[in-house]
Amino acid sequence: MRVLSGIQPSGRLHIGNYFGAMxxxxxxxxxxxxxxxxxxxxxxxxxxxxxxxxxxTRDVALDYLALGxxxxxxxxxxxxxxxxxxxxxxxxxxxxxxxxxERCVSYKDKIEKGIPANAGLFTYPVLxxxxxxxxxxxLVPVGADQKQHIEVTRDVAIKxxxxxxxxxxxxxxxxxxxxxxxxxxxxxxxxxxxxxxIEIFAESGQIxxxxxxxxxxxxxxxxxxxxxxxxxxxxxxLVADSAETAQWADRYRAGGMGYGDAKKRLAExxxxxxxxxxxxxxxxxxxxxxxxxxxxxxGRRARAIAxxxxxxxxxxxxxxxxxx
Numbered sequence: 001m002r003v004l005s006g007i008q009p010s011g012r013l014h015i016g017n018y019f020g021a022m023x024x025x026x027x028x029x030x031x032x033x034x035x036x037x038x039x040x041x042x043x044x045x046x047x048x049x050x051x052x053x054x055x056x057t058r059d060v061a062l063d064y065l066a067l068g069x070x071x072x073x074x075x076x077x078x079x080x081x082x083x084x085x086x087x088x089x090x091x092x093x094x095x096x097x098x099x100x101x102e103r104c105v106s107y108k109d110k111i112e113k114g115i116p117a118n119a120g121l122f123t124y125p126v127l128x129x130x131x132x133x134x135x136x137x138x139l140v141p142v143g144a145d146q147k148q149h150i151e152v153t154r155d156v157a158i159k160x161x162x163x164x165x166x167x168x169x170x171x172x173x174x175x176x177x178x179x180x181x182x183x184x185x186x187x188x189x190x191x192x193x194x195x196x197x198i199e200i201f202a203e204s205g206q207i208x209x210x211x212x213x214x215x216x217x218x219x220x221x222x223x224x225x226x227x228x229x230x231x232x233x234x235x236x237x238l239v240a241d242s243a244e245t246a247q248w249a250d251r252y253r254a255g256g257m258g259y260g261d262a263k264k265r266l267a268e269x270x271x272x273x274x275x276x277x278x279x280x281x282x283x284x285x286x287x288x289x290x291x292x293x294x295x296x297x298x299g300r301r302a303r304a305i306a307x308x309x310x311x312x313x314x315x316x317x318x319x320x321x322x323x324x
Contacts, residue, residue: 003032003174004137006039006079006128009056010047013063014197015270016182016190019238020143024176026068028141034074035135035302036064038295041079041086041127045120046193061291063200066281071294079131081299084310089123089130091317095159096126105148115193129153134306136169145181145189147173164316167309182238183231187215198235200274201281208267211235216259225259227252232262239269 005025007017028034038060040053047053057078069076079085101107104125111117120127132140132153140150150173157168181189184196191197198210214232219225227233227249237245248265251257284291314321 001032001139002035002135002137003028003139003141004035004037004132004135004171005141006037006042006131007060008039008043009053009060010043011056011192011197012059012199012201014190014192014199015235015238016184016197018067018200019182020190021141021176022064022067024141025064028174029070029073032139035077035137035305036069036074037077037079037082037131037298037302039079039131042124045118045124046115058288058291061295062281062284065284065291065294066201066277068277071298075298075301075305076294077298077302078295081295082134082302082306084303084306085127085130085134088134088310088313089127091313091319092126092129092133092156092160093123095163096129096156097159100152100155101125104152106146110193113193125149125152126156129156132171133157133168134309135302136305136309137171138169139174140171141174141176143176143181147175164313167312167316183214183234185210185213185215185231187231198270201278204267204271207270208264211263211267211270212260214263221258222255224255225252225257230259230262232259232266236262236266236269239266239273 005021007013007021013022025034025036038057040057043053043056047056061076064076065071101122107122107124110121115121128149129152132150133156140153142150150171154170157170160168184190184194185198186194186196188194188196198207202210211232214235216230216232217225230252233248233252236248240248248262252262313319
């Protein structure tokens with residue numbers, strides 16, 4: 001199966017990114033033709049500092065490679081290294097009904113959270129459709145809350161095929177096996193947009209500082225507590241083994257334990273969980289030419305897939321370009 005996914009370089013990656021998507025991306029490398037891209041065009045909907053766009057793009061590359069992405073098995077590239085995707089996005093924009101975009105929940109949620117509205121944020125699903133369809137992707141790993149975007153992509157592909165002929169492949173969503181929505185320090189879903197994250201590669205002191213800020217209820221120390229309603233426990237179960245998770249659940253229900261005890265252990269577990277990857281990332285930082293070579297090679301391989309698709313699209317729509 002041809003698997004495709006992208007991740008925005010709009011901030012430093014956090015444990016919600018890892019447990020919500022990255023871990024499964026890495027698992028899907030085995031037995032599939034995988035394409036993973038750094039969605040730097042998408043990042044411009046919320047990030048206008050050019051230096052930060054460049055820095056975060058590099059950080060995403062370092063993070064994925066450190067966590068185990070294999071560039072020999074996976075096509076790993078920058079979205080901007082395949083400029084055909086923005087050309088295809090414009091063509092899709094000309095056939096996509098406004099009502100389809102107006103119904104997108106993600107846009108509404110961001111506006112309700114106070115994120116400034118712009119045309120890029122509103123038409124985000126159109127560019128996302130181009131990202132997916134230009135590679136004739138068959139499987140797109142997404143969280144359950146993002147399934148609507150794949151449905152929009154399929155709607156765009158059906159509209160295009162009905163208008164111009166059967167050219168585009170309809171992708172299927174692969175719903176990621178999330179243990180749960182990963183909570184941020186404020187109890188909402190962990191997201192850079194909400195400034196409630198714990199970064200994957202933060203120093204141990206920074207991790208502890210963030211963990212100690214996690215919102216909990218006011219249940220007294222001596223009282224029993226429900227682990228299934230605790231944000232600290234929701235994170236702890238992601239990094240503790242099954243035996244330790246069960247022990248902590250028993251301690252919660254027995255009472256006599258403060259949330260601070262669980263927070264301290266969570267901070268230790270998070271630092272340990274990513275320790276080996278942290279060493280690999282430090283080595284990669286000293287070899288920027290290698291990282292650039294990986295992305296450049298990935299871009300070439302991705303363009304080789306996108307080019308014939310764009311030729312078919314241009315021919316179908318009557319768009320003529322000069323011969324190379």
